[in-house]
Amino acid sequence: MSLRVVDRQAVSETPHKRNPGFPLDLDWVARVRMNRSALERRAGTIGARRSVKKDHQLAWLLRAITMIDLTTLNSDDTDGRVERLCAKARQPVRHDILEGLGVGHLKIVPGAVCVYHSFVKTAVEALGGTGIPVAAVSTAFPHGLAPVETKIAEIEASVAAGAREIDIVIERGMVLRQDWQGLYEQVQAFRKACGDAHIKTILGTGELATQANVAKASLVCMMAGADFIKTSTGKEKVNADLVTSLSMIRMIRWFADETGIEIGYKPAGGISTAKSALDYMALMKEELGTHWLQPHLFRFGASSLLTDIERQLEHGLTGRYSADYRHPMV
Numbered sequence: 252m253s254l255r256v257v258d259r260q261a262v263s264e265t266p267h268k269r270n271p272g273f274p275l276d277l278d279w280v281a282r283v284r285m286n287r288s289a290l291e292r293r294a295g296t297i298g299a300r301r302s303v304k305k306d307h308q309l310a311w312l313l314r315a316i317t318m319i320d321l322t323t324l325n326s327d328d329t330d331g332r333v334e335r336l337c338a339k340a341r342q343p344v345r346h347d348i349l350e351g352l353g354v355g356h357l358k359i360v361p362g363a364v365c366v367y368h369s370f371v372k373t374a375v376e377a378l379g380g381t382g383i384p385v386a387a388v389s390t391a392f393p394h395g396l397a398p399v400e401t402k403i404a405e406i407e408a409s410v411a412a413g414a415r416e417i418d419i420v421i422e423r424g425m426v427l428r429q430d431w432q433g434l435y436e437q438v439q440a441f442r443k444a445c446g447d448a449h450i451k452t453i454l455g456t457g458e459l460a461t462q463a464n465v466a467k468a469s470l471v472c473m474m475a476g477a478d479f480i481k482t483s484t485g486k487e488k489v490n491a492d493l494v495t496s497l498s499m500i501r502m503i504r505w506f507a508d509e510t511g512i513e514i515g516y517k518p519a520g521g522i523s524t525a526k527s528a529l530d531y532m533a534l535m536k537e538e539l540g541t542h543w544l545q546p547h548l549f550r551f552g553a554s555s556l557l558t559d560i561e562r563q564l565e566h567g568l569t570g571r572y573s574a575d576y577r578h579p580m581v
């Protein structure tokens with residue numbers, strides 16, 4: 252079987268120009284329009300048509316693993332749970348499955364391990380020598396409601412502890428008030444505090460009321476220097492979905508057309524099946540091209556997706572489904 256999957260070595264050699272940030276352009280923000288029913292119609296076609304041919308699905312699923320931010324964000328997280336998650340990140344798929352698929356020689360690891368600030372040090376130590384980055388959710392995750400100085404101090408502490416990626420949350424109220432200046436200044440300050448660590452801006456899309464708000468907030472975050480725009484914390488009532496994804500990735504496309512800068516996309520929250528992962532990847536492929544399906548431009552924020560992908564890979568190999576407990580996460 253020929254499997255074109257992205258390994259970390261290949262990815263680290265991919266040249267990528269980081270978003271330098273741009274002045275806030277309120278005229279551009281005002282020009283943004285989104286037609287919800289058109290978005291729904293378009294999103295409804297994903298998955299109905301078979302964008303990924305059956306015999307390519309296993310390759311796509313292996314690629315999906317390289318783009319997962321393997322996540323634990325629970326209030327009862329412990330060092331032990333984070334260490335177990337990191338052990339899973341080191342070997343995300345059982346070796347016998349990889350061998351059986353003929354890809355035992357490939358280094359397949361997730362895009363990052365994503366934890367609360369308190370567990371950054373534990374994760375950095377547990378992932379030592381793997382090259383897998385630790386992502387921290389900072390800035391008063393998941394609500395984002397704390398004094399800006401407190402949020403900046405949290406980012407700085409996460410970076411000092413070794414996080415190479417910071418997932419910040421925006422204040423949804425700023426979007427609902429259309430306070431684009433305030434949002435821009437805050438994200439710009441967060442980006443500065445991140446330094447060399449990459450910044451993903453979580454919009455909390457399920458709380459932004461309209462697709463136009465989602466699109467405008469996406470644009471303002473990109474102008475302020477976001478490396479990624481991310482849908483959700485996983486804690487909102489409505490998390491990632493294909494309609495909202497379409498709004499966001501069309502803004503990524505528009506931003507790339509205008510500035511030449513490629514911004515990453517991270518749907519997060521509630522993505523737990525291999526089938527849904529393939530739908531998101533098909534959407535990316537159709538809207539932005541396969542070039543965007545690399546870990547520096549696309550991530551899934553997901554706590555349980557890997558379990559289902561591993562089961563599907565085993566099914567592809569043996570024709571049988573195994574129980575979840577044979578693919579333990581944490």
Ligand SMILES: O=C[C@H](O)COP(=O)(O)O
Pocket residue numbers: 322324365483484485486519520521522552553554555556
């Ligand atoms: O950012 C990641 C999300 O918190 C994960 O959400 P999930 O547990 O629904 O996969």
